[in-house]
Amino acid sequence: MTNQPASTDPNGFARTPGGAISMDGNRLRDEIVAELAATIVAAGSPAVCLATVLVGDDGPSQRYVRNKHVQAAKAGMLSRNEVLPADAGQARVEQVVSALAADPNVHGILVQSPLPAGYDEEAVLRLIPADKDVDGLTSESMGRLVRGLPGLVGCTPLGVMRLLERHAVPTRGRRAVVIGRSTLVGLPLSLLLARKGVDATVTIAHSRTADLVDVCRDADILVGAVGQPGLITAAHVKPGAAVIDVGISRTEAGIVGDVDFEAVQAVAGYITPMPGGTGPMTIACLLENTLTAARLLGAFPD
Numbered sequence: 149m150t151n152q153p154a155s156t157d158p159n160g161f162a163r164t165p166g167g168a169i170s171m172d173g174n175r176l177r178d179e180i181v182a183e184l185a186a187t188i189v190a191a192g193s194p195a196v197c198l199a200t201v202l203v204g205d206d207g208p209s210q211r212y213v214r215n216k217h218v219q220a221a222k223a224g225m226l227s228r229n230e231v232l233p234a235d236a237g238q239a240r241v242e243q244v245v246s247a248l249a250a251d252p253n254v255h256g257i258l259v260q261s262p263l264p265a266g267y268d269e270e271a272v273l274r275l276i277p278a279d280k281d282v283d284g285l286t287s288e289s290m291g292r293l294v295r296g297l298p299g300l301v302g303c304t305p306l307g308v309m310r311l312l313e314r315h316a317v318p319t320r321g322r323r324a325v326v327i328g329r330s331t332l333v334g335l336p337l338s339l340l341l342a343r344k345g346v347d348a349t350v351t352i353a354h355s356r357t358a359d360l361v362d363v364c365r366d367a368d369i370l371v372g373a374v375g376q377p378g379l380i381t382a383a384h385v386k387p388g389a390a391v392i393d394v395g396i397s398r399t400e401a402g403i404v405g406d407v408d409f410e411a412v413q414a415v416a417g418y419i420t421p422m423p424g425g426t427g428p429m430t431i432a433c434l435l436e437n438t439l440t441a442a443r444l445l446g447a448f449p450d
C-alpha cells in the first residue's frame with residue numbers, strides 16, 4: 149500500500165484506506181505559500197529576503213536549499229544563496245554570515261546544517277541576530293520561546309503546529325507525547341504544545357524512556373521525532389489519535405519515517421504521510437518565519 153489517500157471527507161481532507169484523515173503537508177505548504185504571497189502583495193510588495201549559506205557539496209543539502217529558493221520565489225520573496233566550498237574555512241564562513249547579519253536588505257538567515265566536519269557550528273550560529281534567525285536555533289531564539297517572548301521558532305516544530313491547527317486537531321487538555329528531545333525538533337515542539345492557548349499536557353519521551361508503548365498509548369497527539377524506521381506501530385497508538393511523523397531515514401526502500409504507516413493509519417484518527425507530511429511544512433514555515441523576521445526588523449507592516 150502507498151501513503152496515498154483513498155477518499156476525501158466533507159471538509160476536503162483526504163482519508164487513508166483505514167479512515168484516518170491524511171494530514172497533507174504538500175497541500176498545506178502550497179496554501180501557506182499562496183497566503184504569504186497574497187500578504188506581501190497586499191502590503192505593496194516590499195522586499196522580503198531570505199539568505200541561505202551552503203558550505204560544501206552534499207547532495208541532499210543542495211536539494212534542500214534549492215527547494216527553499218523555489219518556494220521562496222513562489223511566496224513572492226527574494227532569496228540569496230551564498231555557496232562556499234567545503235574547505236572555505238571557519239573564518240570565511242563567519243565572514244559571510246556576519247555580512248548577512250549586517251545587511252539591512254536581508255531579513256532571514258539560514259545556515260544549512262550540518263556544516264562539513266571540522267566547522268564550529270555553534271560559533272557560526274552565534275553570529276545570527278535573533279530577529280533574522282529563521283531556523284530558530286540560536287540561544288536567544290530558544291530563550292524567547294521558553295519565556296514566551298516574540299521571536300522565531302524552529303521551522304519543523306512550527307510546521308507540526310500548523311498541521312494540527314489546519315486540521316482542527318483539538319489540543320486543549322489533551323495528552324501529547326513527543327518522542328525525541330532534540331533542540332531542533334522535540335524540545336521546542338514540546339514547549340509549543342504546552343503553551344498557554346494550546347494547552348496540551350505534554351510528555352517528552354526519548355531513548356531512555358521505559359515502556360514506550362504504554363506511554364504512547366495515552367496520547368491524543370503522538371509525534372515521532374527520532375529517525376528510527378517503523379518505531380511507532382499500531383500498538384503505540386490510541387484509537388483516533390493524531391500521529392505525526394517527523395523522523396526521516398534514508399533506506400534502500402527510499403525515505404522512511406518513524407511511523408509504520410500501513411498499520412497505524414488503520415487505528416489513528418489523523419496521520420501524516422511520509423514523505424509529503426512534515427517535510428514540506430518545514431519549508432512553508434521557513435518562509436513564514438522569513439516574513440515574521442521582516443516584521444520583527446520593522447521592514448514589513450504588522
Ligand code: NAP
Pocket residue numbers: 304327328329330331332333334353354355356357360373374375376379393394395396397426427428430
Ligand atoms: P536527534 O537529535 O538525533 O534526536 C533524536 C531523538 O530521538 C533523541 O532525543 C533520542 O533520545 C531519541 N531516540 C533515539 N532512539 C530512540 C528510541 N528507540 N526510542 C525513543 N526515543 C529515541 O534527531 P533530530 O535532529 O531531532 O531529528 C529527528 C528526526 O527528524 C531525524 O530522523 C531527522 O532526520 C528528522 N527531521 C525531519 C525534519 C522534517 O522536516 N520532517 C526536520 C528535521 C529533522 P536521546 O535524547 O535519549 O538520545
